[in-house]
Amino acid sequence: MTLSGNRAPGVAIVGGLAALMVALILYPGGWVVDATSSMDFQATIDAMVENDNLSHGVLSAVILSCLVVSYGILSFWRLSDSEDALLRFGVLLNLFHYGIYILTMGMRHMLVAIAQHQDNIEVDGVAASSEQINDYLVMLQASSGGLHYAFVIVSSMSGVVLGFALARRFDSMNVYAAACWVFCLAGVAGLLNVFIGQQAEAAPEAFVIVSNLVLFVAAFALLVIGIGVMRGERELVPEG
Numbered sequence: 001m002t003l004s005g006n007r008a009p010g011v012a013i014v015g016g017l018a019a020l021m022v023a024l025i026l027y028p029g030g031w032v033v034d035a036t037s038s039m040d041f042q043a044t045i046d047a048m049v050e051n052d053n054l055s056h057g058v059l060s061a062v063i064l065s066c067l068v069v070s071y072g073i074l075s076f077w078r079l080s081d082s083e084d085a086l087l088r089f090g091v092l093l094n095l096f097h098y099g100i101y102i103l104t105m106g107m108r109h110m111l112v113a114i115a116q117h118q119d120n121i122e123v124d125g126v127a128a129s130s131e132q133i134n135d136y137l138v139m140l141q142a143s144s145g146g147l148h149y150a151f152v153i154v155s156s157m158s159g160v161v162l163g164f165a166l167a168r169r170f171d172s173m174n175v176y177a178a179a180c181w182v183f184c185l186a187g188v189a190g191l192l193n194v195f196i197g198q199q200a201e202a203a204p205e206a207f208v209i210v211s212n213l214v215l216f217v218a219a220f221a222l223l224v225i226g227i228g229v230m231r232g233e234r235e236l237v238p239e240g
Contacts, residue, residue: 009075013226016068023061049115090162097154107144159187169235176228186218
């Protein structure tokens, strides 16, 4: 495979991340459309249900974007011909954390679907009451929140491992090496946020804000790494 043939994974990383960021900006109950507190389950549910078509579209876009980015990250597996176990572990961790995020989005898909078709839902052969339906929706939202918490932990660890494994391939510092180190350090910050948030009596909103900030920094660093793959940076693409 020629060097130019390795541009596809870079395009996948850059394009997938761009689509993912746009989808998350448009996420109902998020930053722009009917913005709510992530800790207010009922308000978040109402925002997703009231914008049901947008919710389905955004959730589908997030899932597809995660798959596209995963394809790009999988290309780093071919850098480990020297049996670099750390790099391979980092690739696997990244694929795993995207899997967790996809499951989170799938649960929220189901949440919106239940709200859309609540008149047809039965419990023991009897039509479910509005209170039962609302309980199901809150349960799904809370469960997806638990999955997202696991996503934060695994994604932080994957950033540490993959970022460090890629950074140590560089003999000198340049923008792409710096991006690898930022990716690694963002993972460290994410883990610190989790551990401090567990032990300290901090407001849950603070944990969410810091997590979102860390994920944004990590996404930007990965975007730069993806550009390096597109440009054929020799430390980021396999030889020949």
